[in-house]
Amino acid sequence: MAGKLAQLRSVDPSQYIVYVGFVLILIGFSIVLRDDGFLTTRNLLNIVQQTTPVTIMAVGMVFVLTAGEIDLSIGPIVAVSALLASLVLRESFWPLGAAVGLLAGAAIGAVNGVLVAYVRLPSFLVTLATMGFLSGVARWITDLQSVPITNDTFNAIFGAGSLFGVPSLLIWTVAIVLVGHFFYHETRYGAHVHAIGDSAHSARAVGIKVDRVRFSVMVLSGVAAGLAGLLYAGRLHGARYTLGETDLLTVIAAVIVGGTRLNGGVGTIFGALIGSLLMGLLNNGLILMGLSVSEQLMVRGLIILAAIALTLREARR
Amino acid sequence: MSAAAAVPASAPPVLGLHNIRKEFGGVVAIEDFSLDVRAGEVVALVGDNGAGKSTLIKIICGVYPPTAGRILIDGGDVRFSDPSESQARGIQVVYQDLALAERQPVYMNLFLGREATTGPFRRLDRKRMIRESEELVHGLDVRIPSARSTIRDLSGGQRQGVAIARATHWASKLVLMDEPTAALGVAETQKVEKIIRGLRERNLAVLVISHSLDQVFRISDRICVLRRGVQVGVRNTRETTNNEIVSMITGLQ
Numbered sequence: 296m297a298g299k300l301a302q303l304r305s306v307d308p309s310q311y312i313v314y315v316g317f318v319l320i321l322i323g324f325s326i327v328l329r330d331d332g333f334l335t336t337r338n339l340l341n342i343v344q345q346t347t348p349v350t351i352m353a354v355g356m357v358f359v360l361t362a363g364e365i366d367l368s369i370g371p372i373v374a375v376s377a378l379l380a381s382l383v384l385r386e387s388f389w390p391l392g393a394a395v396g397l398l399a400g401a402a403i404g405a406v407n408g409v410l411v412a413y414v415r416l417p418s419f420l421v422t423l424a425t426m427g428f429l430s431g432v433a434r435w436i437t438d439l440q441s442v443p444i445t446n447d448t449f450n451a452i453f454g455a456g457s458l459f460g461v462p463s464l465l466i467w468t469v470a471i472v473l474v475g476h477f478f479y480h481e482t483r484y485g486a487h488v489h490a491i492g493d494s495a496h497s498a499r500a501v502g503i504k505v506d507r508v509r510f511s512v513m514v515l516s517g518v519a520a521g522l523a524g525l526l527y528a529g530r531l532h533g534a535r536y537t538l539g540e541t542d543l544l545t546v547i548a549a550v551i552v553g554g555t556r557l558n559g560g561v562g563t564i565f566g567a568l569i570g571s572l573l574m575g576l577l578n579n580g581l582i583l584m585g586l587s588v589s590e591q592l593m594v595r596g597l598i599i600l601a602a603i604a605l606t607l608r609e610a611r612r
Numbered sequence: 613m614s615a616a617a618a619v620p621a622s623a624p625p626v627l628g629l630h631n632i633r634k635e636f637g638g639v640v641a642i643e644d645f646s647l648d649v650r651a652g653e654v655v656a657l658v659g660d661n662g663a664g665k666s667t668l669i670k671i672i673c674g675v676y677p678p679t680a681g682r683i684l685i686d687g688g689d690v691r692f693s694d695p696s697e698s699q700a701r702g703i704q705v706v707y708q709d710l711a712l713a714e715r716q717p718v719y720m721n722l723f724l725g726r727e728a729t730t731g732p733f734r735r736l737d738r739k740r741m742i743r744e745s746e747e748l749v750h751g752l753d754v755r756i757p758s759a760r761s762t763i764r765d766l767s768g769g770q771r772q773g774v775a776i777a778r779a780t781h782w783a784s785k786l787v788l789m790d791e792p793t794a795a796l797g798v799a800e801t802q803k804v805e806k807i808i809r810g811l812r813e814r815n816l817a818v819l820v821i822s823h824s825l826d827q828v829f830r831i832s833d834r835i836c837v838l839r840r841g842v843q844v845g846v847r848n849t850r851e852t853t854n855n856e857i858v859s860m861i862t863g864l865q
């Protein structure tokens with residue numbers, strides 16, 4: 296008995312617990328909500344589509360956390376890039392609007408990256424400050440007004456459109472997760488991201504350009520948040536300063552529950568996807584159960600806490 | 613990796629250090645250090661704790677810039693601004709703290725910074741890295757469970773074995789070793805000493821730090837003594853005695 300227990304303990308639970316949790320919660324809601332249309336293709340597809348922006352930011356966040364950094368500024372990056380894109384779309388054709396949204400994310404990420412990698416300030420404080428600054432910018436750009444988007448092509452590509460019958464948000468999710476997985480797990484770049492988060496000092500000693508990799512993950516996260524902004528704008532046919540406001544907690548919870556370590560060097564992209572779907576599932580199920588918004592927030596907070604506690608047990612080994 | 617052709621006696625030393633000085637914010641760690649290390653030669657660097665031995669190695673490989681002095685590789689002045697530049701010249705280091713990425717597998721550590729890749733996206737060739745790691749580790753007699761084991765699941769000695777395997781594999785000119793046998797058992801220490809002799813046979817230059825004078829006398833051609841940042845002398849190993857080295861280290865007669 297004791298031997299079995301020790302054997303069980305030696306398995307790293309953080310890597311698979313998200314899958315177990317996902318299945319358990321799926322089964323739980325399927326039973327409780329069997330008469331409320333929870334377990335329908337339409338509802339499940341809906342969940343995937345609603346979580347697309349969070350999933351994409353989670354992919355970026357896996358790179359950032361693995362590199363031993365954090366990006367707290369993703370929420371307002373979403374709003375700023377969505378607003379800038381929609382302003383451009385009033386005057387111009389859709390590729391320019393999309394490019395502006397992505398470039399805004401990249402530029403903000405680059406500012407974060409310079410401050411973290413080259414000025415060598417802690418990313419926690421840098422992005423805390425940019426988060427505050429950008430929330431102001433998001434309110435200031437349009438003076439709290441929302442901006443509608445009437446460009447149908449943009450709204451189709453980044454929102455409710457589909458290609459060969461496959462919803463475009465689903466395509467975005469699959470594409471970004473696969474590309475992210477490839478670069479994270481399969482390439483030399485990904486190996487260096489792991490190495491600098493594991494031990495920046497050792498990485499430098501073997502000749503890895505630590506500063507450059509650090510800078511790049513901050514830019515990557517900025518671009519991911521910029522893309523998330525476009526996807527929100529496309530789905531809602533417009534932008535508003537509140538976009539992305541509450542996503543930071545969801546993204547970090549999704550990533551950590553998915554098996555990525557807060558202190559660097561270890562992570563998984565597929566885990567982050569499942570973590571993100573799990574958050575979407577919770578949201579959806581709690582709404583269908585008829586919980587009030589305040590009840591939803593409390594239940595979600597408790598579940599996230601439980602999940603993180605389970606996941607991080609390994610860290611104290 | 614083939615042994616270099618015999619170097620004529622007149623060839624410049626692989627490593628030349630001239631009047632190296634290092635201050636850390638006003639505190640002098642190294643004061644006026646000079647030493648040559650030739651190809652096919654093992655020089656031992658000895659001295660008490662805090663004498664400046666590790667600092668010297670970090671200056672040579674580019675972790676720290678010297679405050680003053682010249683570093684020559686093959687007779688030419690160099691100024692490495694980070695370790696990747698010294699690596700490019702065939703210099704490898706076994707750091708005192710080993711410089712391993714603890715949560716990554718052994719094979720990634722052996723290839724860290726010079727991963728085997730294929731294709732335009734520099735896709736990792738894991739199969740090849742694992743295969744070569746297994747050969748390498750096996751060839752050096754480092755006993756680890758597998759090339760896929762995570763570093764932090766290894767013992768201190770096994771970790772040291774990985775760090776030594778990495779340095780000796782990639783070096784083509786000079787190996788700097790900072791207490792490479794500090795965590796090793798008797799048998800493993802003998803293996804590392806054999807590895808060092810192998811490096812000499814490959815005509816590499818070796819600078820090795822050790823606190824074990826017995827070991828120093830077994831493996832080195834020359835012994836350089838550092839006391840509180842000052843180079844107090846270099847002796848041919850065959851022409852000196854344990855007592856002389858001890859009194860040089862401590863400064864007592």
Ligand SMILES: Nc1ncnc2c1ncn2[C@@H]1O[C@H](COP(=O)(O)OP(=O)(O)OP(=O)(O)O)[C@@H](O)[C@H]1O
Pocket residue numbers: 636639641659660661662663664665666667668708
């Ligand atoms: N980064 C640093 N900043 C300030 N002082 C340093 C730094 N690195 C080393 N020193 C100082 O320089 C001196 C030499 O240190 P060093 O690590 O080179 O000693 P060592 O000879 O390797 O000792 P040991 O045998 O204990 O490893 C010490 O007084 C140390 O405190």
Ligand SMILES: [Mg+2]
Pocket residue numbers: 665666667708790
């Ligand atoms: Mg030392």
